[in-house]
Amino acid sequence: MxxxxxxxxxxxxxxxxxxxxxxxxxxxxxxxxxxxxxxxxxxxxxxxxxxxxxxxxxxxxxxxxxxxxxxxxxxxxxxxxxxLEPNPFAADAQPLLILLKADDSMNQTPPEPSRMERAHLKIEDLAELRQGQPLGLIAYAGSAHLVLPPTHDTEVVAKMASQVSPAIMPKPGDRLDLAIEQATKLLAQLQQGGSLLVVADTAEIDTQAVAALSKLEPSFPIQFLSLGGDDSPEGVSIQQAAGKLHAEVQALAVDDQDLTSVISFAERRAFQGLAGESDRWxxxxxxxxxxxxxxxxxxxxxxxxxxxxxxx
Structure with a gap:
């Protein structure tokens, strides 16, 4: 007392x-x-x-x-x-929005399976780990497109992701900035907080695009699931893009350790986009x-x- x-x-x-x-x-x-x-x-x-x-x-x-x-x-x-009393949003898991790159580089082989196929498998595993928690999907290449807004039916997200490929994208390229902009606006409309997960082999984003994204309010935490090797040119491009965006990078793992880190990061930082703190007086x-x-x-x-x- x-x-x-x-x-x-x-x-x-x-x-x-x-x-x-x-x-x-x-x-x-x-x-x-x-x-x-x-x-x-x-x-x-x-x-x-x-x-x-x-x-x-x-x-x-x-x-x-x-x-x-x-x-x-x-x-x-x-x-x-x-x-203190709990924030009403604190009882629910916050949305995790996947930004899946679908450019031609994702289909390159060897090695087998292709990076696109590995991305599909990882998203399927992530959907299983986040059962009942909101998960959404945006596909991007030279343009960005909302595939599915955050939903608690994560199995549907995994099935929709498995159909995403470079063949269905209207324009080739790597416009990650467009995907982040669309995801930020979507989460801002939902007013439930959340975070972004970029699943890609490479990432290109220039200073002008970073400056434009920095003006978006509110901002949401970003992390990358890198499908390329850490020391490869592709992995270096991911690290450089993450540095510009103040994002975290999770290296691809053969088990679920990478996805466990993704979920842990999302849970720690999900409330960054909220107007208030997790608890209130x-x-x-x-x-x-x-x-x-x-x-x-x-x-x-x-x-x-x-x-x-x-x-x-």
């Missing part, structure tokens, strides 16, 4: 500036609303007390109650909090509402006093 209250703070602390304003306004209002203020300078206070008709013998607490209610309203609006100001209502109700009491002629 003590540890929880050590985190006590206000979500909107600037509202606390209204506290002294409330006190000053209340003080001026109290002076102007005093029905006996016109008599106090003319009649002895004890005599004045005896002349007031219907005045209670005890002190009138209503102005103080109203001041207390006002101050509590300011505190409530300021958003007192000391406890729970509002506690509403707990003051019953107290404020009770104070206001108690402050409504009738009082009769004699006022000087000409005053109201």
């Amino acid at each position: 003590i540890e929880q209250f050590s985190n006590f703070h206000f979500l909107r602390p600037w509202w606390l500036l209204m506290l002294p304003v409330a006190v000053v306004v209340w003080w001026f209002w109290q002076r102007r609303s005093d029905a006996l203020s016109g008599w106090r300078s003319q009649i002895d206070p004890k005599l004045l007390e005896a002349l007031v008709v219907g005045r209670e013998s005890h002190r009138d607490w209503r102005p103080w109650l109203l001041l207390a209610a006002w101050l509590l309203v300011v505190l409530a609006v300021a958003g007192p909090t000391w406890r 729970q509002e506690a100001g509403y707990w003051l509402s019953p107290v404020i209502a009770l104070i206001v109700a108690l402050s409504f009491r009738r009082r009769r006093v004699v006022t000087p002629e000409g005053q109201s």
Whole structure:
């Protein structure tokens, strides 16, 4: 309990500036609303007390109650909090959008199987590892095309990926920037966070394209699954592109170690595209509402006093 209250703070602390304003306004209002203020300078206070008709013998607490209610309203609006609550998005896995290169270089052999076929097998394994978690697919070469938006039916994604090949692409090339742009806009529309996985043998992206991508908001984490060797010219091109995009590179593995790293990275960085953090502070100001209502109700009491002629 003590540890929880050590985190006590206000979500909107600037509202606390209204506290002294409330006190000053209340003080001026109290002076102007005093029905006996016109008599106090003319009649002895004890005599004045005896002349007031219907005045209670005890002190009138209503102005103080109203001041207390006002101050509590300011505190409530300021958003007192000391406890975190889970973000509603945190309970669900975030989308992983695959950007599959489908240029002619992916069909080159030897070795066997071709890089395209290895990409299909890896995506099939990834879909199995991410069963029930949103997975999407974009195919790109000289242009980029959405094959399937993020869906929880990962088996469908694997089947659609198996049909992607250079033969169905309308334009040859390596426009990774177009694929990243399309993926970023799609995830931004979904407002669920997420990350990008580029599955390619090589990658080409110039400084101008990187500058254009840097202007996209929000940005999402990117990682590469490199189908070429680390020391090969193809692998070097992947490393260079990743450096420009501040992305991670996962080398192709014969087992699922590469995919395990991909999933781990996605889980760690998926919330980067969200507007807020994975956890948020729970509002506690509403707990003051019953107290404020009770104070206001108690402050409504009738009082009769004699006022000087000409005053109201």
